[in-house]
Amino acid sequence: MELLIRRGEQSSRVDVVREDGTLRITREGRSPVHVTVVDQDATSLLLDIDGRRHRVRWARRGDDLFLGIGGHAARFGRVDEDRFDEVDAGAGSPVVRAPMPGRVLEILVSAGQEVRAGQSVARVEAMKMEVALPSAIDGVVATVHVQVEQLVQPDEPLVTITPHASS
Amino acid sequence: MSARRIERVLVANRGEIAVRILRACRQLGLSTVAVVSEADQRSLAAQLADQVVEIGPAPARDSYLRIDRILDAARRTGADAIHPGYGFLAENAAFARACADAGIVFVGPSAEVIDAMGVKTQARARMQAAGVPVVPGALLPEGDEEGWRAVAAEVGYPLLVKAAAGGGGKGMRAVHDPSDLIEAIGAARREAQSAFGDATVYLERLLRQPRHVEVQVLGDAHGKVLHLGERDCSIQRRHQKVVEESPAPHLPVELRRRMQEAAVRAAQAVGYVGAGTVEMLLDASGSFYFLEMNTRLQVEHPVTELVTGIDIVQAQLRVAAGEPLGFEQEDVLTRGHALEVRLYAEDPAHGFLPQTGTLHVFEPPSGPGIRVDTGVVTGSEVTLHYDPMIAKICAWGSDREQARGRLVEALRETVVLGPTTNLEHLLAVLRHPAFASGAVHTGFLDEHLRDWDRQASLDARTEDVLWVAAAAILGGTVGAPTVGASNADANASSPVWAGLGPLRLVEESSSARAAAAPEER
Numbered sequence: 001m002e003l004l005i006r007r008g009e010q011s012s013r014v015d016v017v018r019e020d021g022t023l024r025i026t027r028e029g030r031s032p033v034h035v036t037v038v039d040q041d042a043t044s045l046l047l048d049i050d051g052r053r054h055r056v057r058w059a060r061r062g063d064d065l066f067l068g069i070g071g072h073a074a075r076f077g078r079v080d081e082d083r084f085d086e087v088d089a090g091a092g093s094p095v096v097r098a099p100m101p102g103r104v105l106e107i108l109v110s111a112g113q114e115v116r117a118g119q120s121v122a123r124v125e126a127m128k129m130e131v132a133l134p135s136a137i138d139g140v141v142a143t144v145h146v147q148v149e150q151l152v153q154p155d156e157p158l159v160t161i162t163p164h165a166s167s
Numbered sequence: 168m169s170a171r172r173i174e175r176v177l178v179a180n181r182g183e184i185a186v187r188i189l190r191a192c193r194q195l196g197l198s199t200v201a202v203v204s205e206a207d208q209r210s211l212a213a214q215l216a217d218q219v220v221e222i223g224p225a226p227a228r229d230s231y232l233r234i235d236r237i238l239d240a241a242r243r244t245g246a247d248a249i250h251p252g253y254g255f256l257a258e259n260a261a262f263a264r265a266c267a268d269a270g271i272v273f274v275g276p277s278a279e280v281i282d283a284m285g286v287k288t289q290a291r292a293r294m295q296a297a298g299v300p301v302v303p304g305a306l307l308p309e310g311d312e313e314g315w316r317a318v319a320a321e322v323g324y325p326l327l328v329k330a331a332a333g334g335g336g337k338g339m340r341a342v343h344d345p346s347d348l349i350e351a352i353g354a355a356r357r358e359a360q361s362a363f364g365d366a367t368v369y370l371e372r373l374l375r376q377p378r379h380v381e382v383q384v385l386g387d388a389h390g391k392v393l394h395l396g397e398r399d400c401s402i403q404r405r406h407q408k409v410v411e412e413s414p415a416p417h418l419p420v421e422l423r424r425r426m427q428e429a430a431v432r433a434a435q436a437v438g439y440v441g442a443g444t445v446e447m448l449l450d451a452s453g454s455f456y457f458l459e460m461n462t463r464l465q466v467e468h469p470v471t472e473l474v475t476g477i478d479i480v481q482a483q484l485r486v487a488a489g490e491p492l493g494f495e496q497e498d499v500l501t502r503g504h505a506l507e508v509r510l511y512a513e514d515p516a517h518g519f520l521p522q523t524g525t526l527h528v529f530e531p532p533s534g535p536g537i538r539v540d541t542g543v544v545t546g547s548e549v550t551l552h553y554d555p556m557i558a559k560i561c562a563w564g565s566d567r568e569q570a571r572g573r574l575v576e577a578l579r580e581t582v583v584l585g586p587t588t589n590l591e592h593l594l595a596v597l598r599h600p601a602f603a604s605g606a607v608h609t610g611f612l613d614e615h616l617r618d619w620d621r622q623a624s625l626d627a628r629t630e631d632v633l634w635v636a637a638a639a640i641l642g643g644t645v646g647a648p649t650v651g652a653s654n655a656d657a658n659a660s661s662p663v664w665a666g667l668g669p670l671r672l673v674e675e676s677s678s679a680r681a682a683a684a685p686e687e688r
Binding site for chain 2: 001003005007012014016023025027030033035037043045047049054056057058059060061065066067068069070071072073074075076077078099100101102131
């Protein structure tokens with residue numbers, strides 16, 4: 001089965017095939033890896049990956065999968081194919097999202113306006129700290145999804161930009 | 168002050184420090200009361216206290232800063248002492264005064280001492296009078312820019328414009344070039360007015376790459392003042408401490424002694440009673456200067472407790488009850504080395520912005536020499552209403568290198584699934600060769616970790632393991648068989664005592680209800 005998995009702001013296609021008791025997992029651009037789930041309980045997995053064992057902590061909540069190993073933690077999830085064209089690992093997303101829960105302070109662009117990669121499109125505030133959010137791409141503002149004073153959640157879309165054909 | 172028997176202590180704080188204080192009270196056989204906001208009703212602190220009083224909605228200004236509701240809770244529960252912890256009302260002279268007026272023991276120094284040390288310009292003046300060196304600086308004269316320029320020239324560049332009523336690194340502006348002076352003063356005054364309600368600022372020389380070294384002091388009501396050694400808190404990000412340790416590394420014996428003695432002189436100069444900290448800046452030449460005195464328990468007190476074996480919170484309670492300190496300076500011995508890091512729900516990849524969310528899995532480390540102070544457990548919520556600290560993780564070792572190795576391993580074993588944390592950043596600091604050699608100073612993070620990249624800290628193998636695990640789970644081959652499965656129920660495991668709840672719930676008083684009435688908002 002082929003999955004589209006997101007991790008933070010990136011996405012990758014991953015192929016998962018069951019092969020006599022192990023899983024063959026191929027992440028795009030990489031060689032296949034063989035993994036067996038040796039043991040699992042509510043918060044940890046013991047995996048054998050190509051002969052080496054690794055204990056991974058996990059917690060699944062709705063669409064989110066939290067994983068931890070050796071002091072590192074990451075959040076994964078399956079991406080709905082309908083949203084795939086938003087997320088293109090490496091090229092930059094056309095959707096500027098809120099990075100944290102907070103309040104919209106200012107919208108700096110309007111629909112139809114040309115923007116360049118790196119240009120600030122909105123300012124958001126939380127706990128007395130302010131951040132200016134830039135567009136990741138060159139393009140034209142398609143939609144502004146929020147208004148000033150609106151409270152936003154992490155990942156909530158703020159501004160969508162239509163990329164120029166060349167970007 | 169005559170001895171005053173304390174039997175019931177109200178803890179006017181939350182989170183890890185409330186848990187710390189409640190534990191110390193219970194260890195001494197004292198009865199306890201926790202005051203909680205609506206958001207903290209099921210907190211760890213609420214579960215440890217004998218009685219819990221809800222004092223208002225989540226925002227601190229509606230609950231933990233409500234002097235009236237806290238005193239009301241103390242009266243109704245019969246508490247005879249209030250411990251304010253740190254932050255909130257801990258250094259609020261009006262609160263200390265209100266406790267005294269109500270006949271309730273405030274665990275801390277008197278309102279007069281809080282005031283004396285709280286206004287930074289006054290504190291500097293008192294220290295100078297007591298023969299404690301202060302950072303070269305001056306009050307800003309009222310009115311004219313000419314006068315300001317002259318004062319600044321005397322203080323010397325580079326300098327800091329600081330809020331007189333401030334502290335904790337807030338309301339400050341650095342000025343490297345005289346042409347930026349006037350604008351910086353204007354900006355600092357506006358910030359000071361908005362943050363502290365007082366626009367008064369003063370100028371202070373900005374020392375180059377100084378170390379932040381502070382001395383823990385303890386005074387009783389019978390005139391004895393002792394020190395419990397020093398701490399080095401040089402590793403800071405925007406004046407917020409990231410790593411703290413005791414003793415301060417590479418301090419010549421004679422310099423250490425002079426700093427400790429200066430701190431005791433400073434505390435004696437104001438007749439200090441209770442636990443306090445004298446913060447100093449140490450520059451590369453070996454000169455040290457008084458920075459400020461914190462008239463409360465500090466966040467980083469555990470490292471001092473670990474190397475001295477002295478329970479500072481218990482000492483605070485005994486002193487507050489009028490007991491004399493039962494030991495002398497020569498009885499205070501330090502052994503080994505202790506390091507502490509603060510684990511926060513914050514995202515180092517996005518300006519260390521605070522994160523919120525549920526701690527789906529939180530497992531603090533353990534083992535020889537490991538101490539964890541926390542107020543949360545698996546399932547707790549981290550919100551924007553309060554400081555997003557998850558835990559203070561400390562390691563003690565017979566020497567600094569053993570402590571450092573233990574702390575690194577402890578962090579590697581720490582599991583936080585849910586909000587992003589600064590854990591990897593902390594590991595990067597502890598593992599840095601400059602940190603390992605003890606070359607600490609307040610510019611450490613700028614010098615060594617400015618370009619630190621979280622992604623780069625993840626080796627390729629760990630990255631692969633995470634992706635493989637994600638694929639195995641999301642591919643539906645691991646975990647509960649139903650679509651969209653979550654292991655929510657299994658992850659909701661709570662510690663055994665979670666089901667007990669508080670033993671006696673005191674109903675919200677009618678005066679608190681009236682104060683919360685909508686028409687008053």
